[in-house]
Amino acid sequence: MTVARSAGQIGPADGPAQLAGVELTALRGVRLLDGTLADLDLADGEITAVRAGDGRASTDAGTDASGWRLVPAAGEPHAHLDKALSAEQIEPGPRAGNDLVSAIEQWRSLVPTLTSDDFADRARRAVRRYVANGITTIRTHADALLAGDPLRGVDALLGLREELRGTITLQVCLLAGQDVPDAVIEDAIGRGIDVLGGCPHLADEPAKETSRILDHAERSGLPVDLHTDEQTTTGHLDLADLAEQVIARGMSQRVTASHCVRLGMLGHDRRGPVVDLVAKAGIGIVTLPITNLYLQGRDADGAAPRGLTAIRALLEAGVPVAAGADNLRDPFNPVGRADPFETTSLLVAAGHLRPAEALAAVTTTTRTVLGLPAAGTGPGSRADFMLVPDVPLDEVVAGAQTARVVVHGGRVLADTRVSTVLDLDPMPR
Numbered sequence: 001m002t003v004a005r006s007a008g009q010i011g012p013a014d015g016p017a018q019l020a021g022v023e024l025t026a027l028r029g030v031r032l033l034d035g036t037l038a039d040l041d042l043a044d045g046e047i048t049a050v051r052a053g054d055g056r057a058s059t060d061a062g063t064d065a066s067g068w069r070l071v072p073a074a075g076e077p078h079a080h081l082d083k084a085l086s087a088e089q090i091e092p093g094p095r096a097g098n099d100l101v102s103a104i105e106q107w108r109s110l111v112p113t114l115t116s117d118d119f120a121d122r123a124r125r126a127v128r129r130y131v132a133n134g135i136t137t138i139r140t141h142a143d144a145l146l147a148g149d150p151l152r153g154v155d156a157l158l159g160l161r162e163e164l165r166g167t168i169t170l171q172v173c174l175l176a177g178q179d180v181p182d183a184v185i186e187d188a189i190g191r192g193i194d195v196l197g198g199c200p201h202l203a204d205e206p207a208k209e210t211s212r213i214l215d216h217a218e219r220s221g222l223p224v225d226l227h228t229d230e231q232t233t234t235g236h237l238d239l240a241d242l243a244e245q246v247i248a249r250g251m252s253q254r255v256t257a258s259h260c261v262r263l264g265m266l267g268h269d270r271r272g273p274v275v276d277l278v279a280k281a282g283i284g285i286v287t288l289p290i291t292n293l294y295l296q297g298r299d300a301d302g303a304a305p306r307g308l309t310a311i312r313a314l315l316e317a318g319v320p321v322a323a324g325a326d327n328l329r330d331p332f333n334p335v336g337r338a339d340p341f342e343t344t345s346l347l348v349a350a351g352h353l354r355p356a357e358a359l360a361a362v363t364t365t366t367r368t369v370l371g372l373p374a375a376g377t378g379p380g381s382r383a384d385f386m387l388v389p390d391v392p393l394d395e396v397v398a399g400a401q402t403a404r405v406v407v408h409g410g411r412v413l414a415d416t417r418v419s420t421v422l423d424l425d426p427m428p429r
Contacts, residue, residue: 010066013389013403017415024383024410026062029053031069031390032377033164033359040070042383050379065387071359072376072397073384073408074340075137075323075366076130078225078258078286080175082119082142083330084126090331098331099298100230104202104407106331112147119156129338132416134386136408138170139370141197144180144188149192161194170407171195173225178203183218189220196220199227202260204308206238207245214245223254223371225286229262232296232305233271237262243277245256254371260309261296271310277312279317284369287311287361291326291333291344310388311351323347323361328330340389341399348397355397383410390415 010019027040032050039062041049087108098106115427123140143155154174161170173195174188185277194219203209217224228239233388239260246255263274270393287309296307314321323343327333336342340362347358368374375382387405388396395401406414 004062008426009066009096010405012067012378012389013401013417014419015417017417019412019415022412023203024063024407024412027065027070027078027157028062030065030387033069033071033120033356033393036376037330040377045383047377047379048180050377053195068387068388068392068405069390070377070385070387072133072363072367073136073386073406074134074362075092075139075258075322075372076324076338076340077139077366078288078324078326079130079138079140079158080142080327080330081123081126081138081140083107083332084328085122086114086330087334088329089113098295098334099317100202100295100332103295103331107232109147110143110331111143111399114153116149116152116156119153123157125159126338127170129169131406132404132414133337133339134340134404134406134414135338135340136384136406136413137171137370137372139171139173139195140376141175141225141227142193144174144176144184146177146179150180150184151188151191151216154193155191158192165410166271166409167413169372173197174229175199178209182216185216189216189222195225196222196277197225197227199230200232200238201227201229202241206236207241209240210238210245212247214251215303216254218249218251221253223256227257228257228260230259230292230296232261232265232300232307234262234265237266237274239263239283240274240277243274243281243283244253246283247277254284255281255288256284256369259288259292260285260305261292261357262307263314264307264311265305266310267313268313269315270389275313275317278314283416284320284322285309285314286322286324286369287347287351288324288326288344288348290336292335293350294335306350309349311353316405320365320368321361322366323358324366338398341397344397345399355394358397384408 039051042283144150157172171194174193198213200206200209200351292307299305328336344358346352375384389401402418
């Protein structure tokens with residue numbers, strides 16, 4: 001039940017969770033990302049005013065947020081809710097040590113046993129984890145299946161999208177491989193998918209497969225999000241072909257390339273021209289550290305590659321780079337916490353990003369890549385944010401603070417507080 005709340009306080013991070021379902025109208029004395037204290041007014045799902053202040057001198061009604069820091073809500077730009085949490089349905093032995101090809105084979109062996117209800121149940125449980133951790137926007141890819149009804153997973157996620165409409169933002173992207181007939185793609189478009197996707201890097205003729213998906217996109221007007229170059233080999237780059245086709249077609253649709261691992265394997269001389277093409281084409285990039293670090297580099301003779309795209313080069317060229325976790329507890333990633341701060345930690349450790357850059361990749365830039373309006377702290381922004389304890393930014397990015405209040409459109413979706421008691425202090429003499 002949603003109730004209006006115009007007074008009171010959020011309380012301490014180790015206190016009781018109390019705000020889920022509350023509609024916030026104002027926050028007083030909250031710390032912004034730039035370190036300043038501010039009072040915020042909220043109405044109709046937006047931030048309507050931001051004023052400097054600590055809330056103590058204000059006579060306006062509002063919720064005391066002193067001791068908390070406001071961070072733009074996180075997004076997961078590349079999930080697979082149809083696969084999420086399926087590791088529990090696989091025998092313990094086979095799920096250890098997958099590379100990309102093995103993970104695909106393992107998933108396909110499981111597909112014939114899965115029903116629409118199973119897809120919906122696992123996806124719903126996964127969404128609860130994402131939201132509790134501060135993620136209010138999810139783009140999920142959904143396979144066009146090769147056994148049974150090819151769109152039963154897509155239908156389950158479309159149903160979940162409608163079930164959650166107004167609560168979180170869920171985009172459903174069809175993931176069509178080369179063996180999926182055009183008729184199935186057109187059927188999925190008719191059923192109301194949000195985005196068209198595919199995996200040309202696994203096709204016999206990658207450029208032809210890219211063209212096929214772009215043809216469907218141009219006819220339907222849907223945006224595109226392709227799995228691209230999800231390997232550490234340094235042969236032909238499908239990303240370059242995608243950029244060239246987007247430029248040649250003059251596509252007005254938003255186009256996203258996910259993974260782009262091959263780009264990260266190239267030296268400057270080969271990498272530079274491709275990065276320039278991507279920037280010219282206006283393509284957004286999604287990097288997915290935890291899953292690519294797990295899947296890639298297993299055949300390396302010596303030091304294994306990091307399995308990430310060329311994040312720094314892309315950022316320096318002005319290309320928007322969002323980041324996500326990709327898979328969650330399935331053959332492609334047997335671990336993961338559905339936590340944006342797990343991703344930021346890896347971006348800093350493996351991608352060498354600065355904390356502010358890592359945070360932007362899972363928050364503001366994710367919304368840019370997904371084509372969503374700005375959210376966070378400015379007047380007119382969507383009131384999508386999370387409140388975390390008021391600690392330094394690098395500690396936020398490290399995910400060391402487990403207390404989180406998650407807000408979507410001004411409504412508190414989740415409130416998590418953790419209290420820890422230690423017996424490490426010296427005994428009194």
